[in-house]
Amino acid sequence: MDFLNAVVALTNFVLIPATAYGAQLALGALGVTLIYGILRFSNFAHGDTMAFGTALVILITWAMQDRGIQLGPLPTALLALPFGIVLTAGFVLATDRAVYRFYRKQKAAPVILVIVSMGVMFIMNGLTRFIIGVGDIRFDDGERFLVTAGGFKRATGLAEGLAFRSTQALTIVTAVIVVALLFWFLNRTRTGKSMRAFSDNEDLALLSGINPERVVTVTWIIAAGLATIAGTLYGLDKSFKAFNYFQLLLPIFASAIVGGLGNPLGAIAGGFLIAYSEVGFTYAWKKVASYILPESLAPDGLVQLLSTDYKFAVSFAILIVVLLFKPTGLFKGKAV
Amino acid sequence: MKKLLAATAATALLAGFANADEIKIGVILGFTGPLESITPAMAAGAELAMKEVTDSAKLLDGSTVTSIRADSTCVDAAAATAAADRLVTSDKINAIMGADCSGVTGAILANVAVPNGIVMISPSATSPALSTAEDNGLFFRTAPSDARQGEVVRDILKEHGVKSIAITYTNNDYGKGLAEAIQRNWEESGGTVTLSAAHEDGKADYSAEVGALASAGGEVLVVAGYIDQGGSGIVRAALDTGAFDKFYFPDGMVGEKLNTNFGAELNGSMGDYPGTDSPGAAKFQEMASAAGFDGTSAFAPESYDAAALIMLAMEAARSPLSGDFKDKVMDVANAPGEKIYPGELAKALQILDEGGDVDYEGASAVELIGPGESKGNYREIEFIDGQYETVKYH
Numbered sequence: 001m002d003f004l005n006a007v008v009a010l011t012n013f014v015l016i017p018a019t020a021y022g023a024q025l026a027l028g029a030l031g032v033t034l035i036y037g038i039l040r041f042s043n044f045a046h047g048d049t050m051a052f053g054t055a056l057v058i059l060i061t062w063a064m065q066d067r068g069i070q071l072g073p074l075p076t077a078l079l080a081l082p083f084g085i086v087l088t089a090g091f092v093l094a095t096d097r098a099v100y101r102f103y104r105k106q107k108a109a110p111v112i113l114v115i116v117s118m119g120v121m122f123i124m125n126g127l128t129r130f131i132i133g134v135g136d137i138r139f140d141d142g143e144r145f146l147v148t149a150g151g152f153k154r155a156t157g158l159a160e161g162l163a164f165r166s167t168q169a170l171t172i173v174t175a176v177i178v179v180a181l182l183f184w185f186l187n188r189t190r191t192g193k194s195m196r197a198f199s200d201n202e203d204l205a206l207l208s209g210i211n212p213e214r215v216v217t218v219t220w221i222i223a224a225g226l227a228t229i230a231g232t233l234y235g236l237d238k239s240f241k242a243f244n245y246f247q248l249l250l251p252i253f254a255s256a257i258v259g260g261l262g263n264p265l266g267a268i269a270g271g272f273l274i275a276y277s278e279v280g281f282t283y284a285w286k287k288v289a290s291y292i293l294p295e296s297l298a299p300d301g302l303v304q305l306l307s308t309d310y311k312f313a314v315s316f317a318i319l320i321v322v323l324l325f326k327p328t329g330l331f332k333g334k335a336v
Numbered sequence: 337m338k339k340l341l342a343a344t345a346a347t348a349l350l351a352g353f354a355n356a357d358e359i360k361i362g363v364i365l366g367f368t369g370p371l372e373s374i375t376p377a378m379a380a381g382a383e384l385a386m387k388e389v390t391d392s393a394k395l396l397d398g399s400t401v402t403s404i405r406a407d408s409t410c411v412d413a414a415a416a417t418a419a420a421d422r423l424v425t426s427d428k429i430n431a432i433m434g435a436d437c438s439g440v441t442g443a444i445l446a447n448v449a450v451p452n453g454i455v456m457i458s459p460s461a462t463s464p465a466l467s468t469a470e471d472n473g474l475f476f477r478t479a480p481s482d483a484r485q486g487e488v489v490r491d492i493l494k495e496h497g498v499k500s501i502a503i504t505y506t507n508n509d510y511g512k513g514l515a516e517a518i519q520r521n522w523e524e525s526g527g528t529v530t531l532s533a534a535h536e537d538g539k540a541d542y543s544a545e546v547g548a549l550a551s552a553g554g555e556v557l558v559v560a561g562y563i564d565q566g567g568s569g570i571v572r573a574a575l576d577t578g579a580f581d582k583f584y585f586p587d588g589m590v591g592e593k594l595n596t597n598f599g600a601e602l603n604g605s606m607g608d609y610p611g612t613d614s615p616g617a618a619k620f621q622e623m624a625s626a627a628g629f630d631g632t633s634a635f636a637p638e639s640y641d642a643a644a645l646i647m648l649a650m651e652a653a654r655s656p657l658s659g660d661f662k663d664k665v666m667d668v669a670n671a672p673g674e675k676i677y678p679g680e681l682a683k684a685l686q687i688l689d690e691g692g693d694v695d696y697e698g699a700s701a702v703e704l705i706g707p708g709e710s711k712g713n714y715r716e717i718e719f720i721d722g723q724y725e726t727v728k729y730h
């Protein structure tokens with residue numbers, strides 16, 4: 001019984017939250033890594049693209065709710081998502097035409113494009129706040145929980161509760177589907193293959209007749225789609241606040257870099273690595289230990305490896321160690 | 337005859353304006369950053385007082401008061417200092433209404449206000465450290481120090497028969513100061529604190545923090561954070577995982593959003609926020625809705641009061657210069673004198689003009705104590721049926 005309690009406590013406070021958070025980071029990191037791999041610059045505007053896309057999804061969700069359109073136990077936002085993606089993709093493509101294309105024609109160095117993307121970031125930042133405001137917005141509806149902490153306790157008679165939110169489940173399931181689709185697209189379709197060819201060697205790809213503008217367009221559309229999905233899932237699970245998406249940029253880049261910039265598989269591994277290290281390293285084992293160990297050995301202290309203040313230090317320490325020993329990341333990305 | 341009248345009137349107007357000045361008050365608040373959702377109402381509150389005074393044409397023989405806004409960012413001391421410096425050196429402001437967060441307030445005070453001799457009244461900086469900051473008598477606040485809130489929190493928790501608490505605080509001057517005040521008061525009175533851990537604002541995920549707090553245990557989780565920021569994230573995660581079901585919310589956490597975001601899940605939780613049953617609060621809310629902003633928004637009444645105190649002190653000293661009126665701020669804020677509520681600034685200016693005394697109560701029942709900070713009035717709230725209700729005043 002005590003052993004079960006320990007397992008449940010660990011699952012409830014470490015495994016489930018870290019997995020859902022990891023999936024959110026992985027989706028964000030995939031978009032960053034795709035832009036890096038194909039367009040060859042770090043897109044700092046990605047966090048705010050997520051915010052922008054999510055803001056549109058929220059607006060559409062509200063419009064749908066007003067008309068009484070709902071998705072039963074699932075959040076209405078899922079229905080609004082495709083429309084949000086289309087609009088965001090349109091906006092991102094317009095940005096590309098208006099801004100990035102100019103620098104691409106100039107064959108500008110990647111560092112210039114990075115600065116340009118920061119400019120785009122600030123504009124999108126302002127635009128999002130202008131459209132939807134600065135406040136905290138909750139837009140989830142439908143069932144909030146698959147399993148509630150109280151319900152689990154009653155059903156099993158254990159002392160520890162286990163909560164599993166429907167948004168966490170949704171995040172994990174959607175992440176799996178999106179990742180599978182993306183890999184199928186990149187590896188099996190003609191457009192996907194031409195994108196990989198363009199990423200591997202631009203000159204060779206051009207010689208073999210691949211249309212670069214088409215590759216760029218498709219890349220932006222996919223990145224906008226990933227950003228909107230990641231942003232909406234994150235907003236459903238926690239809440240929407242423009243400022244948080246800007247802050248999300250840091251762990252997303254950490255994930256993409258640890259995994260190897262430009263490598264989609266790496267982005268996913270990186271997302272989970274960062275999430276598990278943030279939650280796991282700073283977990284206080286007191287509760288789990290007092291269930292497993294005999295009473296005489298039960299700890300007085302928190303049995304915490306590091307205080308939670310250091311959770312970011314942990315992910316950055318991992319980042320540094322990885323880059324020291326494998327400069328291209330865990331899954332051989334492009335060297336910066 | 338008509339022409340003569342018009343000419344006389346024009347001359348009289350001109351003569352009137354000859355003595356009057358344009359007084360500028362800098363409104364330095366975090367219009368961007370972690371407090372960006374409450375600062376618009378704060379600035380509107382301060383500007384409401386300025387408009388009232390300008391319209392009355394009674395301040396220093398009809399001077400007009402203009403507000404010049406600047407962004408404190410709440411978190412970036414260098415940006416806040418630069419913004420304040422610009423207001424003082426190029427806009428030539430007479431006083432500062434601000435700043436909002438304790439960290440940037442301290443930075444502006446030390447780097448701009450004191451060197452330039454500018455009076456500064458903050459509506460919302462509550463860090464106990466500001467009580468002892470070197471200020472040459474220039475710094476005041478219409479918000480109480482958190483040292484006082486620490487006592488209120490202890491009293492309320494004791495009344496509810498709580499024995500052990502866990503504390504999580506936002507990692508800045510406000511959160512740290514408040515958490516220390518609560519912990520000190522609580523432990524002195526024999527309670528236990530299982531864990532006092534910081535959380536960073538605006539972060540993506542709070543599972544780690546909630547995991548540690550849940551492991552430490554405790555009857556009540558005290559969340560010394562911001563409702564717009566990590567505080568809400570922590571509460572959400574703690575409720576969802578079943579880590580805590582009872583919370584205590586100090587001032588930064590109390591807002592309408594608690595009702596809409598959490599509702600009945602918080603039944604049995606409690607909290608406090610600055611507030612008073614004085615008639616001024618209700619009057620201010622009326623004026624605010626007429627002016628088109630939310631008068632119940634956190635620190636909006638305190639902002640009105642901060643701006644009002646600056647202008648009343650100017651009148652009392654008959655000078656718009658900080659060096660002259662800094663000694664009058666305490667006089668107009670405290671007894672003796674006629675009590676002044678929001679909307680009565682014209683009356684107050686009249687009394688001061690005639691050499692009388694006023695006791696400014698304002699929207700937040702202002703009484704300045706010690707080094708020029710509000711004594712502090714708090715409402716105790718409790719969640720009943722998914723809504724928080726004021727149950728008592730402290």
